[in-house]
Amino acid sequence: MRERRWETSGRLTFREVLAVGERLATLGLKPAHPAKDVICYVEDWAVDSPDAFDQLDHWATEDVTLLHIREAWQGDFFLLAGGYHTVYQRFQDVGTYCSISHPWRTKPGLRFHHPTCMFWLGFRHNHAFIRVRLHTQEVVTPGETREDARRVEWIDERRAIFLDAIGTLDLPVETSVEKGGLVLRPADPATPFFCSWPDAFGPCQFEYNSLDAYEFLVPASRLAATFAPQPAGVRVYLTGFSEPALDAFAAVQPGARSVYRCSVHCALGELPEVLATIEPQGRLYSTLCEFQTQELMPEGDDASAIIGIVGTAGGFQLEVRLNRAPLPEEHMAAWLERLLGYDVTYAPLPPFM
Structure with a gap:
């Protein structure tokens, strides 16, 4: 929230x-x-x-999570993500987690949201996920009413941003407005799909999961390409791995700064x-x-x-x-x-x- x-x-x-x-x-x-x-x-x-x-x-x-941070990165996202995924497959186990974050850019001319958004391509045990998050110009939390007069405009703009990402990723996700808030849901109700980070107008983030570990590599690369030619800040999150595994991840594309969170x-x-x-x-x-x-x-x-x-x-x-x-x-x-x-x-x- x-x-x-x-x-x-x-x-x-x-x-x-x-x-x-x-x-x-x-x-x-x-x-x-x-x-x-x-x-x-x-x-x-x-x-x-x-x-x-x-x-x-x-x-x-x-x-405990080790992050690889690359500032002002201008590489091929498909190759970077593919490299991490290859190492992940060697060391994956219950409790292991690997994700790569990269900014993406939606259409300009926004009033309530920033055009620069973020996505995460992730691998968790035996499945993959794509997570998309947007950023608002100001925080209006659930229950606050100070922007109610512009609620329709907020929701319309957010819906357009999410539809931009959904279209680029080619995801079967539907949008609607219910009880004064934006609602996202997968076309197939059986799909593991999660919305989170809500404010007064609905979720600011969704996550779509798949049992196909390769499904999102190409679509995520398309979304990353929307940020070109601007250099990107890229973060890789590695959780639950042994030191030999972390050494293998470090060799994917040397030069990243390493930081811990825990x-x-x-x-x-x-x-x-x-x-x-x-x-x-x-x-x-x-x-x-x-x-x-x-x-x-x-x-x-x-x-x-x-x-x-x-x-x-x-x-x-x-x-x-x-x-x-x-x-x-x-x-x-x-x-x-x-x-x-x-x-x-x-x-x-x-x-x-």
Whole structure:
């Protein structure tokens, strides 16, 4: 689900982060304390080789994924994807996952969406999938009504973007409008098909699956070609593989930058130690407090809120993520600043990480 997100403007020490937790406790909320076990999400931890992950052996980890990142890439997507798929076939097993993301471009002249979108071609155990995601000019979460006057225009534009991708990929997917929202469904109801990342107007992403591991290689290459001649940022996600398998993937097209993402189980008070391990490029996230906004503001709309800790080289920030804005837009920042005791800025999450 799409979320609204604000973050503190400056860097904080970890002691200042914990002080915000104490502040929240005085308001009747239940923030995590330093000894509480939490899940810390690590992203963009740059490594020279896969065995560098051993530096996190002090903690239990899961969902470990190695990414190959190519910036300003101008190659043949079919050859790149085919190379990864060939290695995947050698090492595939239950729990292994490989996907390649590449931007694509829809028609210009949009009012509510960005023309640059993203797709993922993926292989998971014994099937393949193609996932298509679009990006909106602004985030209007489910339940928010501030764009209802332009709902028809939002839906028509989104439908046209998805139909552009569906046509390029030659997928048997149908679109309709039901109960004021866009609906996508496969022509064959038995097809594994998933819609996700919804906002107030319907899904922003769909995924179409096939038992034919080769089915999407050529169609995905057609979609990638819509981005030419502009250089592309390409990411490959590798989950559940042994080090020999990762070495084989690294040889597909050498030169990619390698970064890890994973979940780390640790005490809240250990976050500075985790951050020191993944610096200087790595980033971490963890939850400080979850609550319903009407606990603090009975007069406002109810929303689910998460106050999170974001760690990067140089210190920490706080983020607040909500499933909807409980107050009018012009009052949101001031309310959050009173809650946290720090200035905040509106900062939606990047759409294609």
